[in-house]
Amino acid sequence: xxxxxxxxxxxxxxxxxxxxxxxxxxxxxxxxxxxxxxxxxxxxxxxxxxxxxxxxxxxxxxxxxxxxxxxxxxxxxxxxxxxxxxxxxxxxxxxxxxxxxxxxxxxxxxxxxxxxxxxxxxxxxxxxxxxxxxxxxxxxxxxxxxxxxxxxxxxxxxxxxxxxxxxxxxxxxxxxxxxxxxxxxxxxxxxxx
DNA sequence: GTATCGATTAGC
DNA sequence: CTAATCGATACA
Numbered sequence: 001x002x003x004x005x006x007x008x009x010x011x012x013x014x015x016x017x018x019x020x021x022x023x024x025x026x027x028x029x030x031x032x033x034x035x036x037x038x039x040x041x042x043x044x045x046x047x048x049x050x051x052x053x054x055x056x057x058x059x060x061x062x063x064x065x066x067x068x069x070x071x072x073x074x075x076x077x078x079x080x081x082x083x084x085x086x087x088x089x090x091x092x093x094x095x096x097x098x099x100x101x102x103x104x105x106x107x108x109x110x111x112x113x114x115x116x117x118x119x120x121x122x123x124x125x126x127x128x129x130x131x132x133x134x135x136x137x138x139x140x141x142x143x144x145x146x147x148x149x150x151x152x153x154x155x156x157x158x159x160x161x162x163x164x165x166x167x168x169x170x171x172x173x174x175x176x177x178x179x180x181x182x183x184x185x186x187x188x189x190x191x192x193x
Numbered sequence: 194g195t196a197t198c199g200a201t202t203a204g205c
Numbered sequence: 206c207t208a209a210t211c212g213a214t215a216c217a
Contacts, residue, residue, distance in 0.1 A: 019200070021200070028200070029200080030200075030213095033214090036213080036214095038212080038213070052200080052212095053211080053212070054199060054200070054201065054211090054212080054213095055198095055199060055201050055202080055209080055210070055211080055212095056199090056209070056210030056211035056212070057201080057202080057209070057210055057211080058201050058202070060200065060201080062200085075200055077200090093203085103201070103202070104200070104201075105201050105202060106201090106202080109202095146200070147200075147201095148199080148200055148201070149199095149200060150199095
């Protein structure tokens with residue numbers, strides 16, 4: 001569970017969909033062309049938030065994962081809202097629970113995360129992770145191609161809960177990539193497997 | 194300096 | 206399908 005404590009109140013949700021970005025060796029990663037002011041946090045210690053601004057209007061949240069392999073991070077693509085739903089609704093333009101945090105830009109908006117939160121230490125700040133029994137809910141973790149990228153599409157590093165209504169990517173079942181050229185490969189297969 | 198693109202979203 | 210909207214990037 002990702003927890004966000006803010007002056008306006010607490011919002012939190014179960015992580016139901018992520019993507020892995022493997023640093024400089026991953027052509028789809030922001031880190032693949034080296035360190036810049038924008039992506040510098042990814043080159044720092046693990047356990048910090050990398051928050052970037054894109055498309056001129058959206059923020060997305062990553063968790064820096066493995067400092068030893070260099071600039072690796074996990075993009076939080078979707079949450080199941082669990083706390084602060086009314087606050088999320090106030091920040092978003094939808095009231096339906098399943099649309100509050102479905103998509104990386106929506107997650108940042110619902111949790112009010114911006115570049116100001118870039119670099120936040122997850123062990124010391126108001127943004128942190130809480131253990132929660134992820135299984136036993138009837139969901140399975142599946143994997144498929146990452147969304148919205150053109151490079152390194154062969155790596156199936158998107159992980160999500162199969163059938164979960166809060167998952168993004170066009171289908172709760174799995175991730176049919178929205179507009180990807182070429183690779184028409186099937187999205188979701190059981191993981192591990 | 195200008196041109197192009199993007200780890201996206203919402204609306205038609 | 207595409208407009209929105211601007212920082213990062215590529216290139217003249």
